Amino acid sequence: LIQAEIQIPATFKGKSGNQDLQLEAFVVRPDDQQKHPLVIINHGSPRKPADRNNVSPIKFIQQAIEFARRGWTAVILIRRGYGESEGSFAESYGKCDNPDYTSAGQQTAEDIRQAIAWFVKQPYVQADTIMSVGVSAGGFGTVALTADPPPGLVAAINFAGGRGSLRQDEVCTEDNLIKAFQSYGERSRVPMLWIYSENDHFFGPKLARKFHASFSAGGGNASLIQAPPFGDDGHHLFSRPKGIPVWAPY
Numbered sequence: 001l002i003q004a005e006i007q008i009p010a011t012f013k014g015k016s017g018n019q020d021l022q023l024e025a026f027v028v029r030p031d032d033q034q035k036h037p038l039v040i041i042n043h044g045s046p047r048k049p050a051d052r053n054n055v056s057p058i059k060f061i062q063q064a065i066e067f068a069r070r071g072w073t074a075v076i077l078i079r080r081g082y083g084e085s086e087g088s089f090a091e092s093y094g095k096c097d098n099p100d101y102t103s104a105g106q107q108t109a110e111d112i113r114q115a116i117a118w119f120v121k122q123p124y125v126q127a128d129t130i131m132s133v134g135v136s137a138g139g140f141g142t143v144a145l146t147a148d149p150p151p152g153l154v155a156a157i158n159f160a161g162g163r164g165s166l167r168q169d170e171v172c173t174e175d176n177l178i179k180a181f182q183s184y185g186e187r188s189r190v191p192m193l194w195i196y197s198e199n200d201h202f203f204g205p206k207l208a209r210k211f212h213a214s215f216s217a218g219g220g221n222a223s224l225i226q227a228p229p230f231g232d233d234g235h236h237l238f239s240r241p242k243g244i245p246v247w248a249p250y
Contacts, residue, residue: 001029003028009022010022021085023078023111024083026075027076028064029124030071037126038073038116038129039073041064041076041138042134045163052089055078056078057078061076066244097173099176102179105163106148108137127152128154129152130152130154133156133159136161143161143192146189156193158192160208160238161203178211185214186218193250194208194212194223195247197228197234197235199229
């Protein structure tokens with residue numbers, strides 16, 4: 001496998017015009033001079049804003065290897081406002097008593113879309129077979145991406161997706177989050193796999209089922225797996241290498 005740190009050029013539209021930024025990424029891909037399908041791996045959002053600077057692709061290299069050794073060009077993307085990526089944090093959902101989760105997810109999706117647009121032009125990428133995989137806020141953004149999919153997006157995986165978890169088993173205005181999933185489901189038709197652990201303390205199993213029911217009611221195409229308890233908080237099933245033997249078979 002080839003492993004490389006890179007910077008992705010991206011252009012974001014704003015009220016004062018376009019903004020050209022560099023996004024941090026890490027690529028793991030087969031070393032065989034061939035084109036391979038593309039998977040973008042998307043991180044979550046720390047509860048503490050000060051921790052956003054500590055987000056790093058290094059955390060997900062083992063997960064990327066799981067895809068690369070199966071023939072994927074795997075990209076760990078760091079979005080605006082996190083880690084070494086340029087730009088300001090763009091995923092705010094506003095106040096806890098009336099959060100705008102839908103717009104926050106769309107901002108996450110835009111970073112993923114920018115990464116895809118650059119990678120499909122690379123000689124080692126099979127542009128007609130793309131998948132987005134995300135955990136927590138990255139999973140939520142992946143769901144949002146399927147509601148307005150870029151060309152070539154054939155599937156997506158949502159690990160413990162959601163927003164607004166302030167502390168253990170507490171989410172800002174759950175009804176708004178459920179409605180956001182429904183709004184995405186009304187436009188999403190990309191096949192999805194959703195994986196939530198039974199002891200997830202960000203978005204518990206009861207809430208995950210509500211997300212899925214709401215998304216499906218809107219017309220979204222998602223299969224829900226409720227994974228067994230993992231460690232002290234199943235929200236980290238994807239983020240920790242010890243979770244790989246659990247989710248890889250799914």
